[in-house]
Structure formats: structure tokens, C-alpha cells
Amino acid sequence: MGAELSQRCPAILVAAPASGQGKTTVACALARLHARQGRRVRAFKCGPDFLDPFWLAQASGAPVHQLDLWMTGEDDCRARLHAAARDADLLIVEGVMGLFDGEPSAADLARRFDLPVLAVVDAAAMAGTFGALAFGLQHYQGGLRWAGVLANRVASARHAQLLQGGLREPADWLGGLPRDSRLTLPERHLGLTVATELDDALARLDAAADALAATPLGRLEPAALQRWAVDFTAPTAAAAGRPLAGRTIAVARDAAFCFIYAANLECLRALGAELRFFSPLAGAALPACDALWLPGGYPELHAARLSANRALQANLVAHVQAGKPVWAECGGMMALFDTLVDTQGQAHALWGLLPGRVQMQPRLAALGPQQLTLPAGTLRGHTFHYSTCATPLAPLARTARPGQAPAPDAGEALLQHGSIRASYFHAWFASSPAATAALFTRPNRWPN
Incomplete structure (x- = not known):
């Protein structure tokens, strides 16, 4: 060769x-x-x-x-x-x-x-x-x-x-x-x-x-x-489109939001997006952006500081009211709920963009590979979390284990509330670039 x-x-x-x-x-x-x-x-x-x-x-x-x-x-x-x-x-x-x-x-x-x-x-x-x-x-x-x-x-x-x-x-x-x-x-x-x-x-x-x-x-x-x-x-290279060209995605990245695959950042850039990073723990405001990604991490360890960042909360409200998309996974989703109860049983008022309550558990609540089928394609990934959430929101979809069909009482819920889509599911973006692009597109342009 x-x-x-x-x-x-x-x-x-x-x-x-x-x-x-x-x-x-x-x-x-x-x-x-x-x-x-x-x-x-x-x-x-x-x-x-x-x-x-x-x-x-x-x-x-x-x-x-x-x-x-x-x-x-x-x-x-x-x-x-x-x-x-x-x-x-x-x-x-x-x-x-x-x-x-x-x-x-x-x-x-x-x-x-x-x-x-x-x-x-x-x-x-x-x-x-x-x-x-x-x-x-x-x-x-x-x-x-x-x-x-x-x-x-x-x-x-x-x-x-x-x-x-x-x-x-x-x-x-x-x-x-x-x-x-x-x-x-x-x-x-x-x-x-x-x-x-x-x-x-x-x-x-x-x-x-x-x-x-x-x-x-x-x-x-x-x-x-x-x-x-x-x-x-080398494998045969597949042709890649740039459906996110001209769009700016803000990415939360600090000790509370640190579960980010380096390859996911590369995928977003390959799809044409410009990335702007910010730290909610440092009191940062939301950068000017077309879409927002709140990755997983440890919001439960930093709940008091996250709760205190009311300026960011106001930015998030304005972002959602403008219909701009938010993809929040695991810890990122937890920070969007009304209340987070930490491992000591203390309740913290979080950002309040999703109705409901998240509570930390002493044991694993879910672990293992999962896939999420969306209209644009199927994303592969996994779930791994110690918390559970209670919310009045009905799931838009559910993840499934490899080779299985989604079931109403299994897998992780995909929640949608306004322009927010959120789940405990951690996605590997390159498994479906089209579905990834859809996550950062306005929900009214995403058929259900």
C-alpha cells in the first residue's frame, strides 16, 4: 500500500x-x-x-x-x-x-x-x-x-x-x-x-x-x-456536508460541565459551526450565539455557584424565548431544572428552564450503551448517571439499547420544552452528523 x-x-x-x-x-x-x-x-x-x-x-x-x-x-x-x-x-x-x-x-x-x-x-x-x-x-x-x-x-x-x-x-x-x-x-x-x-x-x-x-x-x-x-x-473517506456553516454554538466548559468528547467538538467544527466556550462557574454570560450546548459534568458538586449565576439564567431565558436551540445532556440537563437535590439532601434552586426536580442517588441510576433515533438519523452514545429526575414533561422520544427498539418504560427520555432538547443520553456526534446538526437547529424546523 x-x-x-x-x-x-x-x-x-x-x-x-x-x-x-x-x-x-x-x-x-x-x-x-x-x-x-x-x-x-x-x-x-x-x-x-x-x-x-x-x-x-x-x-x-x-x-x-x-x-x-x-x-x-x-x-x-x-x-x-x-x-x-x-x-x-x-x-x-x-x-x-x-x-x-x-x-x-x-x-x-x-x-x-x-x-x-x-x-x-x-x-x-x-x-x-x-x-x-x-x-x-x-x-x-x-x-x-x-x-x-x-x-x-x-x-x-x-x-x-x-x-x-x-x-x-x-x-x-x-x-x-x-x-x-x-x-x-x-x-x-x-x-x-x-x-x-x-x-x-x-x-x-x-x-x-x-x-x-x-x-x-x-x-x-x-x-x-x-x-x-x-x-x-485508512478507511474510504465519506463526503461531509456543512449544515451548520455560518452558525455559532456556545459550549459550556468548566469543572461543572466537563464531559465533552474532543471528537464531538471536531464534529461540530467539521459541520461548519464556530464554537465559543464559556464558564458558568466563573459567572460568565452566554456568548452571542445561534445555539447552545450544555454538556454533562458535575453540576451537583457546584450547585450553589450555578444557582447564584442569575445573570446567565436571564441570558438563557432570553435565548430560549428567541427560539434558539439548546442541547443539554445529563449534567447540562440537570442544571436546567427548577431544583437539584445534592448528595447531602440539600435542595438548590437551579436555572428553572425545565419544570421538575433532580435528585442525586447513592447508587447508579443508569449505565450502558444507548442509541437515540431522530427523524434525521440515529445517534449512538451511552448513559451513566447517579441522579433521577421528576418532571411533568412527556418524552419526545426514548433511547434504546443496541439492537433493541425504543420502549415507553425503558431507556432515557428525550425531553423538549420550547427550544430546549435535553436527555441523560450522551451522544457521539459523528455517529450521525445529520442528527447532530438537527440538535442545534430550531425545533420548529425539526419534524416530530
């Missing part, structure tokens, strides 16, 4: 037998280590995750995109990998959950693109069984290209010897990271704490990179990485 159709670049998929094993720490440590050495690193996250990419972006110094054979699609994955391989010295893909969990799984992604698999195993409470887990991950399903295994939370040099001794193939041993609180990334109710909110985020990444530098994986020379080289081919 010509250079324009195929790009060769070392790549690795960081996987594990389960969540909580240390995939993000290892993926970030590897990215930070090579970036510090002057290499161009591009990182990706497998699955619909907003939080791990903050850490991967901090470690690699480059934007992080999602790869998901269902949500983003194979062609989208192929295009992003090919584009990254054109400019990078190393590609790192962080898996999701356990290697074989989910449909499609991280293993499916690895097979589809011939990605070598590095298994990270929390070895804190095991010795010889470490070898059995590594062997099982390698051989449970055929067709996987194997890179090796790295132990996490290793207690001592003797512990590392026991772990290494349990492997059938000595060459599979890529080292171990010590049990050290400095190598643990902090968490809260939706997952990892956003890296940009922590003053010591880079110090944590450097500590992890330093620890990895002492392992066989960390000591690999650039030439040795070529054993993990992959040929990434």
Missing part, C-alpha cells in the same frame, strides 16, 4: 482482567515516560469514558479520542488510529473493564486492529496464580497479539520474583509497579477525579512514569518498540 493508505507505528493496548487493576495508571505512566523522552505519543480510550482521557491527555500532551466498535464504529476507529499513526512515535490504547468484558470488548478492538495486548494485573494478594491469570488472558480467545504482562501493587523484590516465576514464558514479564499511594489516581462517584482539577496531577504522573522507568517495559529502547508496530490503514 502507498504511504497515504497505510501508516506503520508501534502501538499497545493496555488491558486487565477487571476494572480497578491499574490500567489507567500504567497507560498514563507509559505515555508520560515516552513524552518526557521527546517522543510523540497519542493515547486513546476504549469505550465511552470521559474521565480517563483527562489523565491520558495530561500524560501524553495530546488530545485523546475514544475507540468503540459499536459507539464510534469501525471506520471511525480506523480513521483516528490511521491519522494518529501518521504523526506519532507510539500509540497507547487504554482498555475498558476486563479484557473480554462488554460487547464489543477491548479484546475485539485489539483483534480488529492487530493491537498488541499488555495485561496489567493487580498482584497485591497473589503469587503463582499471577501466571495462571496471565496465561488465561493470553489464550482464552484466539487471535490476540500478545505483548506481555505487568504486575501492579507489588510488595517487594521477593514478591516480584514469585510473580515472575509463575509465568510459563519468562519473556512475558514486563516488570512490576510497587504498592505506593503516590501511584494511585484519586476517584469520586463517577470515576476518576478530573486531572485538571488537581494541583498535583502532573506530579502523580511523573511518579508513575519514574516507577515504570525501572521496569523492563520502561527500559525498552525505541527500536525495541518496533516489535509492536502495527500497519494502520
Whole structure:
């Protein structure tokens, strides 16, 4: 193949037998280590995750995109990998959950693109069984290209010897990271704490990179990485229109509204939109715009400050009264309701553009892949939230799980109130550019 159709670049998929094993720490440590050495690193996250990419972006110094054979699609994955391989010295893909969990799984992604698999195993409470887990991950399903295994939370040099001794193939041993609180990334109710909110985020990444530098994986020379080289081919490019040309979309972006796929911003720009960012937490007014996007995030952690931004509330009222569209997803929708009750049971008067009440719950209210069928097309995405809402508004539509039809008592409701459309559903815009453009078009031009 010509250079324009195929790009060769070392790549690795960081996987594990389960969540909580240390995939993000290892993926970030590897990215930070090579970036510090002057290499161009591009990182990706497998699955619909907003939080791990903050850490991967901090470690690699480059934007992080999602790869998901269902949500983003194979062609989208192929295009992003090919584009990254054109400019990078190393590609790192962080898996999701356990290697074989989910449909499609991280293993499916690895097979589809011939990605070598590095298994990270929390070895804190095991010795010889470490070898059995590594062997099982390698051989449970055929067709996987194997890179090796790295132990996490290793207690001592003797512990590392026991772990290494349990492997059938000595060459599979890529080292171990010590049990050290400095190598643990902090968490809260939706997952990892956003890296940009922590003053010591880079110090944590450097500590992890330093620890990895002492392992066989960390000591690999650039030439040795070529054993993990992959040929990434480009998909056939589809013609793209610009239905949002000449339109300005305001995007809320701060600690309360931070669940934004970088690829969604790229999609809006590709559709012709100009984006203007603003921070409701900073007391910002709504920029001059034709449409508004309120993404998800953590309004429950900042409810008092959001409630106090009455100037923005007045801007929003004027925006809606002018018939200008609003797309609000998950946390963005929560901020538009009359009342938000936080985890301490305190009620906050929010912006009052949607009638009803949102209440935080101690347990997950919904989780998983979803699709939303609109007149212009079907958007793929996911849902993940701890709150529930009570509203007199009747759903305009409902999301459904992959391969299922919408049901009146399942999925996430799509609400419409004036020019506002809102849902707990997080959309992957590139899955249907036409439907995305419709979300930012006046509802009276959107047939129901």
C-alpha cells in the first residue's frame, strides 16, 4: 500500500482482567515516560469514558479520542488510529473493564486492529496464580497479539520474583509497579477525579512514569518498540456536508460541565459551526450565539455557584424565548431544572428552564450503551448517571439499547420544552452528523 493508505507505528493496548487493576495508571505512566523522552505519543480510550482521557491527555500532551466498535464504529476507529499513526512515535490504547468484558470488548478492538495486548494485573494478594491469570488472558480467545504482562501493587523484590516465576514464558514479564499511594489516581462517584482539577496531577504522573522507568517495559529502547508496530490503514473517506456553516454554538466548559468528547467538538467544527466556550462557574454570560450546548459534568458538586449565576439564567431565558436551540445532556440537563437535590439532601434552586426536580442517588441510576433515533438519523452514545429526575414533561422520544427498539418504560427520555432538547443520553456526534446538526437547529424546523 502507498504511504497515504497505510501508516506503520508501534502501538499497545493496555488491558486487565477487571476494572480497578491499574490500567489507567500504567497507560498514563507509559505515555508520560515516552513524552518526557521527546517522543510523540497519542493515547486513546476504549469505550465511552470521559474521565480517563483527562489523565491520558495530561500524560501524553495530546488530545485523546475514544475507540468503540459499536459507539464510534469501525471506520471511525480506523480513521483516528490511521491519522494518529501518521504523526506519532507510539500509540497507547487504554482498555475498558476486563479484557473480554462488554460487547464489543477491548479484546475485539485489539483483534480488529492487530493491537498488541499488555495485561496489567493487580498482584497485591497473589503469587503463582499471577501466571495462571496471565496465561488465561493470553489464550482464552484466539487471535490476540500478545505483548506481555505487568504486575501492579507489588510488595517487594521477593514478591516480584514469585510473580515472575509463575509465568510459563519468562519473556512475558514486563516488570512490576510497587504498592505506593503516590501511584494511585484519586476517584469520586463517577470515576476518576478530573486531572485538571488537581494541583498535583502532573506530579502523580511523573511518579508513575519514574516507577515504570525501572521496569523492563520502561527500559525498552525505541527500536525495541518496533516489535509492536502495527500497519494502520485508512478507511474510504465519506463526503461531509456543512449544515451548520455560518452558525455559532456556545459550549459550556468548566469543572461543572466537563464531559465533552474532543471528537464531538471536531464534529461540530467539521459541520461548519464556530464554537465559543464559556464558564458558568466563573459567572460568565452566554456568548452571542445561534445555539447552545450544555454538556454533562458535575453540576451537583457546584450547585450553589450555578444557582447564584442569575445573570446567565436571564441570558438563557432570553435565548430560549428567541427560539434558539439548546442541547443539554445529563449534567447540562440537570442544571436546567427548577431544583437539584445534592448528595447531602440539600435542595438548590437551579436555572428553572425545565419544570421538575433532580435528585442525586447513592447508587447508579443508569449505565450502558444507548442509541437515540431522530427523524434525521440515529445517534449512538451511552448513559451513566447517579441522579433521577421528576418532571411533568412527556418524552419526545426514548433511547434504546443496541439492537433493541425504543420502549415507553425503558431507556432515557428525550425531553423538549420550547427550544430546549435535553436527555441523560450522551451522544457521539459523528455517529450521525445529520442528527447532530438537527440538535442545534430550531425545533420548529425539526419534524416530530
